[in-house]
Amino acid sequence: MKRTLIAANWKMHLNASQASLLLHRLHERIKIHRDIEVVLAPSSLVLQPMSMQIDRRKFRLAAQNGYHKDEGAFTGEVSFTMLKDLVHYAIIGHSERRMYFDESLEVVRDKVAAAVRNEITPILCVGETHQERTEGETKQVLHDQVTTALSDLTSEEVKDIVIAYEPIWAISTFGGEIAKPDDIRDAIAHIRKQVAELYSKKVADKVRVLYGGSVDDHTVGGYLAIDGCDGVLVGGASLNYHKFSGIVDVAYNLKHADGAS
Numbered sequence: 001m002k003r004t005l006i007a008a009n010w011k012m013h014l015n016a017s018q019a020s021l022l023l024h025r026l027h028e029r030i031k032i033h034r035d036i037e038v039v040l041a042p043s044s045l046v047l048q049p050m051s052m053q054i055d056r057r058k059f060r061l062a063a064q065n066g067y068h069k070d071e072g073a074f075t076g077e078v079s080f081t082m083l084k085d086l087v088h089y090a091i092i093g094h095s096e097r098r099m100y101f102d103e104s105l106e107v108v109r110d111k112v113a114a115a116v117r118n119e120i121t122p123i124l125c126v127g128e129t130h131q132e133r134t135e136g137e138t139k140q141v142l143h144d145q146v147t148t149a150l151s152d153l154t155s156e157e158v159k160d161i162v163i164a165y166e167p168i169w170a171i172s173t174f175g176g177e178i179a180k181p182d183d184i185r186d187a188i189a190h191i192r193k194q195v196a197e198l199y200s201k202k203v204a205d206k207v208r209v210l211y212g213g214s215v216d217d218h219t220v221g222g223y224l225a226i227d228g229c230d231g232v233l234v235g236g237a238s239l240n241y242h243k244f245s246g247i248v249d250v251a252y253n254l255k256h257a258d259g260a261s
């Protein structure tokens with residue numbers, strides 16, 4: 001049985017004391033769940049103090065980014081080698097990095113390989129723009145993003161990674177445009193098909209695929225009920241401890257309603 005993954009992307013929010021306060025509140029509110037994995041991705045500045053404060057039975061840490069070289073004269077960068085003792089996961093290929101920092105398919109591929117080389121599990125983000133969707137290019141975009149990103153990995157490495165389907169046009173819209181369950185199901189199935197074609201169905205079934213895009217405590221249940229969806233990547237709502245702990249509660253209740261332990 002796969003553990004449902006609930007990941008919080010705090011983006012460029014919360015300084016060290018704000019992050020510490022939110023973590024303190026989450027510690028009080030969220031229980032230890034064997035079948036739910038809760039991952040927090042604060043800014044890299046805050047990873048070190050959070051790693052000392054965190055209850056590892058409740059939470060795992062993720063980096064929001066990393067540089068693909070392990071060491072060297074790359075002013076301003078933080079490598080996955082430097083992150084490896086602090087984090088379990090790293091968000092790679094988020095649409096904001098692809099858009100605002102010009103991360104190409106190849107850069108994302110190199111980051112995925114660097115994370116894996118440093119024993120950090122990538123949470124690889126993929127997803128189409130609004131224009132690509134309206135022009136019927138969603139499947140091609142997902143194909144290119146998935147196949148390039150995984151191209152340096154063995155099947156043994158791929159089976160443990162996480163892929164987050166995040167349609168860019170549905171990110172942080174809350175109340176605006178949201179993705180329909182059928183479209184999400186199809187996109188998730190298409191992602192798994194790419195992995196199965198590159199590796200095998202067995203590997204594709206092991207990979208956890210998340211949904212991300214304006215998920216909150218009211219909508220998460222619907223997303224987690226989608227066939228093939230193994231969890232959610234949460235941006236805006238993860239900064240609010242009522243909403244984020246509510247999301248974890250819904251995930252827990254769904255697991256237990258299914259008869260899982």
Ligand code: PEP
Nearest residue numbers: 171172212213214235236
């Ligand atoms: C994200 O940026 O990964 C995300 C899913 O954000 P939001 O939940 O705010 O749409």
